[in-house]
Amino acid sequence: MNPGRSQHRSLILLAAALAIQVLLLASQIKRDQDVRLIRVWAVEIVAPLGRSATWIMDGIRGGWTSYVALRRMGQENQELRATLDRLKLRNAELEGRAAEADRLAELLSFRQIHAEAPMLAARVIGSSPSASGRIAFLDRGSRDGVGLNMGVITPEGVVGKVLAVYPATSQVLLLSDKESGVGALLARSRTQGPVRGTGDPLLGMEYVSKEVKVSPGEAILTSGQDRIFPKDLPVGTVLEVKSDPRSPFQQIVVRPAAHLDQLEEVLVLLTRHEFAPGGAADIRAASAPASTPAARPPAAPAAAAPRPAAPPPAARPSAVPAAVAPADEAPADEAAVKDQP
Amino acid sequence: MDIRLANEQHIEVHKFYAGVVTGSVILALLLETFLPIHLGWAELIDLPLLVTIYFALSRRNPSAGLLLGMAIGVAQDSLSHTPIGLYGISKTIVGFVASSIGARLDVEHPLARCLLTFLFFHLHNAVFVFISRLLLARPEPYLETRVLIASVASALMTLALFPLLDRLRKPS
Numbered sequence: 001m002n003p004g005r006s007q008h009r010s011l012i013l014l015a016a017a018l019a020i021q022v023l024l025l026a027s028q029i030k031r032d033q034d035v036r037l038i039r040v041w042a043v044e045i046v047a048p049l050g051r052s053a054t055w056i057m058d059g060i061r062g063g064w065t066s067y068v069a070l071r072r073m074g075q076e077n078q079e080l081r082a083t084l085d086r087l088k089l090r091n092a093e094l095e096g097r098a099a100e101a102d103r104l105a106e107l108l109s110f111r112q113i114h115a116e117a118p119m120l121a122a123r124v125i126g127s128s129p130s131a132s133g134r135i136a137f138l139d140r141g142s143r144d145g146v147g148l149n150m151g152v153i154t155p156e157g158v159v160g161k162v163l164a165v166y167p168a169t170s171q172v173l174l175l176s177d178k179e180s181g182v183g184a185l186l187a188r189s190r191t192q193g194p195v196r197g198t199g200d201p202l203l204g205m206e207y208v209s210k211e212v213k214v215s216p217g218e219a220i221l222t223s224g225q226d227r228i229f230p231k232d233l234p235v236g237t238v239l240e241v242k243s244d245p246r247s248p249f250q251q252i253v254v255r256p257a258a259h260l261d262q263l264e265e266v267l268v269l270l271t272r273h274e275f276a277p278g279g280a281a282d283i284r285a286a287s288a289p290a291s292t293p294a295a296r297p298p299a300a301p302a303a304a305a306p307r308p309a310a311p312p313p314a315a316r317p318s319a320v321p322a323a324v325a326p327a328d329e330a331p332a333d334e335a336a337v338k339d340q341p
Numbered sequence: 342m343d344i345r346l347a348n349e350q351h352i353e354v355h356k357f358y359a360g361v362v363t364g365s366v367i368l369a370l371l372l373e374t375f376l377p378i379h380l381g382w383a384e385l386i387d388l389p390l391l392v393t394i395y396f397a398l399s400r401r402n403p404s405a406g407l408l409l410g411m412a413i414g415v416a417q418d419s420l421s422h423t424p425i426g427l428y429g430i431s432k433t434i435v436g437f438v439a440s441s442i443g444a445r446l447d448v449e450h451p452l453a454r455c456l457l458t459f460l461f462f463h464l465h466n467a468v469f470v471f472i473s474r475l476l477l478a479r480p481e482p483y484l485e486t487r488v489l490i491a492s493v494a495s496a497l498m499t500l501a502l503f504p505l506l507d508r509l510r511k512p513s
Contacts, residue, residue, distance in 0.1 A: 006404075009435070010407070013407060014437050018433060021433065025472070043419065046367070046420055053375050054378075318479070
């Protein structure tokens with residue numbers, strides 16, 4: 001095709017197109033009327049597509065919004081979980097501190113009540129490295145006035161005795177160790193007999209005649225015969241009484257008064273000073289704020305009203321266990337005058 | 342920049358698959374109508390104008406270009422509140438000029454297309470405002486910041502849109 005002719009034709013077409021549209025515009029302006037037919041067609045074509053497009057867009061937007069919201073919630077959930085974990089740790093820490101404060105208050109109260117008996121507060125810093133031995137390490141040693149065979153107690157009761165002393169630490173043989181024991185007596189009948197460790201959490205009281213009436217729940221106190229512990233400190237309570245037909249003695253299972261497996265703070269008795277009258281009762285009273293298990297019956301009534309003197313130890317077969325200091329082993333009365341906070 | 346004179350070298354006339362032009366025009370009108378509801382910035386881009394420019398430059402036929410521009414413009418008028426013919430006349434002129442330039446120059450480089458689109462946008466706006474003032478007595482400004490931003494945005498849009506439409510061409 002001739003380019004000039006084609007161009008000429010295009011120009012004519014342009015002029016025609018413009019003229020038609022100008023006339024269309026002019027007619028709309030003059031008559032102030034819309035060209036409704038064209039608009040209806042255009043809208044009829046585009047509107048259904050627009051509805052579909054809007055529906056799709058809304059779906060995509062809704063899906064996206066839900067996805068974003070879900071992700072945000074997931075992130076928020078993770079943050080809340082992390083916060084919860086932190087708070088749990090914090091709570092456990094605070095609970096530990098509160099329990100420690102309770103225990104220390106209990107120790108302080110006990111010491112104030114028995115101000116006449118020099119005692120040294122110590123913290124348990126370790127336990128026996130072997131499963132068979134029942135030993136605890138304290139953060140006090142010879143520099144603090146701790147000596148061999150000194151008694152170790154808590155406000156709840158007897159813990160054990162000092163087995164070895166080092167300058168800054170000391171080793172305590174717990175009452176539950178097989179080699180350990182303490183001179184004790186039944187609170188009600190004042191019958192004496194040694195309480196020995198068994199290697200288990202429970203203890204055993206020995207050499208109590210079958211004639212003596214012993215009932216579960218009865219308190220067992222220190223007799224003072226071992227020259228380590230003063231009289232009437234709680235040792236434990238009778239849990240079970242067994243009778244062996246071949247033996248003239250009863251087998252008494254004792255639950256220790258002190259929580260030997262949960263020791264954290266203890267008191268070292270620097271002298272074998274007798275506690276003021278009603279010592280055991282005072283101990284129980286002093287430990288009242290602490291969480292003493294309800295199952296443990298109070299030793300106060302028996303201790304508060306002591307019976308007449310028990311039969312002499314000599315009449316009994318070896319009332320003092322081997323691990324407990326013998327009579328001729330001098331307690332640390334002279335050395336231990338220091339009462340440190 | 343790949344702008345060559347027609348008499349220096351043969352300029353290829355691009356053809357498209359059936360329905361591509363119609364589909365693109367309808368899609369452009371559809372997006373122009375509904376996209377600004379969801380995306381505010383879409384109002385700045387005159388998609389029907391870009392489609393007019395693209396097909397006019399590709400087809401390189403002034404008659405086809407002006408008719409396509411007229412159809413798109415009238416359809417745009419129909420879907421808007423403007424009197425029918427306002428966009429129609431503007432796009433008719435743009436279609437004619439774009440296809441006339443396309444018939445003489447080979448415009449394939451993206452920057453050349455971008456620049457031409459910027460110029461055609463202002464041509465379209467100038468015609469639109471002229472007719473509004475002359476026939477409708479509407480005091481429309483020729484140039485304002487919004488128009489300038491819209492022209493730049495539309496020109497930049499060609500960098501993404503035109504290569505996309507290039508894929509719909511029939512292989513030569």
